[in-house]
Amino acid sequence: MDLVNVAVVGAGEFGARYLEALKAVSGVRVSCVCDRDADRAAAAAEGHPGARVATDAAEVCDDPGVDAVIVVTPESLHRVVAEPALRAGKHVIVEKPLATTEEDALAMLGAAQESGKLLMTSFLLRFDYRYAQVKERLQGLGPARNVYAYRNFDRSLFGLYSRTHSFIENAIHDIDLVLWYVGSKVTRAHGYCRNTMGLENPDINWGVLEFENGAIAVVHTSWLYPDQRHDLLQWNTGVQVMADGGVLEVRSDSDGLRMNTSEHGQRVLDQTGWATIHGEPRGAFGAMLRHFVQCLRGETEYRGATPAEAIESMRVAVALADDAAARDAS
Ligand SMILES: NC(=O)c1ccc[n+]([C@@H]2O[C@H](COP(=O)([O-])OP(=O)(O)OC[C@H]3O[C@@H](n4cnc5c(N)ncnc54)[C@H](O)[C@@H]3O)[C@@H](O)[C@H]2O)c1
Structure with a gap:
């Protein structure tokens, strides 16, 4: 092709x-x-x-x-x-x-x-060099025991994305990463949610995941972040992974290109998602698209999330949403 x-x-x-x-x-x-x-x-x-x-x-x-x-x-x-x-x-x-x-x-x-x-x-974060490096470096540090992943987005965006439960729509990125890093089956999923905006689904969501191998993880997502100008976007997202041999961390709003203007003050511009360099998309998004094209052209083996992994992350997200709903109903 x-x-x-x-x-x-x-x-x-x-x-x-x-x-x-x-x-x-x-x-x-x-x-x-x-x-x-x-x-x-x-x-x-x-x-x-x-x-x-x-x-x-x-x-x-x-x-x-x-x-x-x-x-x-x-x-x-x-x-x-x-x-x-x-x-x-x-x-x-x-x-x-x-x-x-x-x-x-x-x-x-x-x-x-x-x-x-x-x-x-x-799951484009698997093509973000930092998140992919966490996976690789974990191999030298022993199993992931304790993981915390967070994702807080702008209030105004929830007008559109409240259509789907945020464990399923938004925290799904982190659920995929956590399952990838821990490499064990989730045995229990505890969801805790709050709806402070009165929209279709809760805007604060905390999920606690217990794994067969004893690991424990928290995925946290909310829509309480102040509105950002999207050309100056700083995602408030990250992950901390604790293993026997050390700790690995990614924090999107503290790394990257720093810009200070009288109009906006200090900003850290994320360069890892969408950045275009010399006219080409160079962040995780570009890497993911290039990988897909290379796979179709037979130039490389597929390294993204498999359908089975995508189904597992969806099951966990649904289990978190169901657990929260059952707790709220009782
Ligand atoms: N990876 C990320 O960071 C990220 C960010 C935002 C959205 N998303 C995902 O992207 C997807 C789309 O989200 P969005 O924000 O673009 O939503 P959107 O509502 O802005 O756009 C969806 C579009 O699909 C069209 N559409 C609906 N049904 C159709 C059909 N059967 N045939 C043809 N067109 C149809 C609608 O008319 C609309 O233009 C969702 O799955 C969302 O979760 C991913």
């Missing part, structure tokens, strides 16, 4: 980010942009000369010119696009979480197994 032809389905907040990044990833061409909203799809296709605009994902499945589909629809609408695409012989990237129910996730896994096509869940 010389040039990988991709279709992006879902041209909302995050689909736009894919479309921007894909402009500068070599070996790939956007051949179709699909969104239920025709105007949105057409606007998003600008900047991709020759890209077809579609409003129905079935058109993408039927198009023999599409090799791979990137699914960037809302969390509960991943299966409706991904399963038919896999069955039509397309490789697929699905934004996280793989699905919001086990039934959907298993249907997608079945379609991937039957078609033999790559099904990648977009």
Whole structure:
């Protein structure tokens, strides 16, 4: 496969980010942009000369010119696009979480197994050099015993993302990392949530995970962070992993490029997620997209989260949400 032809389905907040990044990833061409909203799809296709605009994902499945589909629809609408695409012989990237129910996730896994096509869940932190280094360096430090991962996002963003429980939509990044680092099965999941904004789902979420090998982890996510200007974004995210031989830590808002202006004061600009350097997406997002393309071109072996791992992280997230709901109901 010389040039990988991709279709992006879902041209909302995050689909736009894919479309921007894909402009500068070599070996790939956007051949179709699909969104239920025709105007949105057409606007998003600008900047991709020759890209077809579609409003129905079935058109993408039927198009023999599409090799791979990137699914960037809302969390509960991943299966409706991904399963038919896999069955039509397309490789697929699905934004996280793989699905919001086990039934959907298993249907997608079945379609991937039957078609033999790559099904990648977009856990991009596995392609962030710092988080990937934690995994590698843990090998010399012994098992992870005690893990704390946090993710606090802007209040205003919760207007959109309250549509899905934050353990499943947001903390899922950390759940995937924690399972990857600890490498053992979760035996008990305790969720504690608060809804202070009155939106559809709780905006403060603490999850305590107990593992078969004795490890314990906390995943914490909230939407109580003040609003950020997104071109100056500092994610308040990080992880601390304690092992017998030492401690490994990643803190997104204290590392990176420092900028001080009279307008905004001191800022630390995250360079690890989306940074574009010399016109190319160079953060974890770019690395993940390049890896996907290289896999399809047969240049490397797949190193992202497997569908089985994505399903396990989703199960844990659902267990945390269910535990919190049961506690609140009692
Ligand atoms: N990895 C990250 O850091 C990150 C950040 C934000 C969002 N996301 C994920 O990206 C996905 C999309 O989120 P978003 O913020 O872009 O949401 P969004 O609501 O802004 O966009 C979703 C788009 O999908 C379209 N759509 C819905 N169903 C469709 C269908 N069947 N066919 C075609 N188009 C359809 C909608 O019209 C909308 O334009 C979600 O899974 C979300 O969790 C990931």
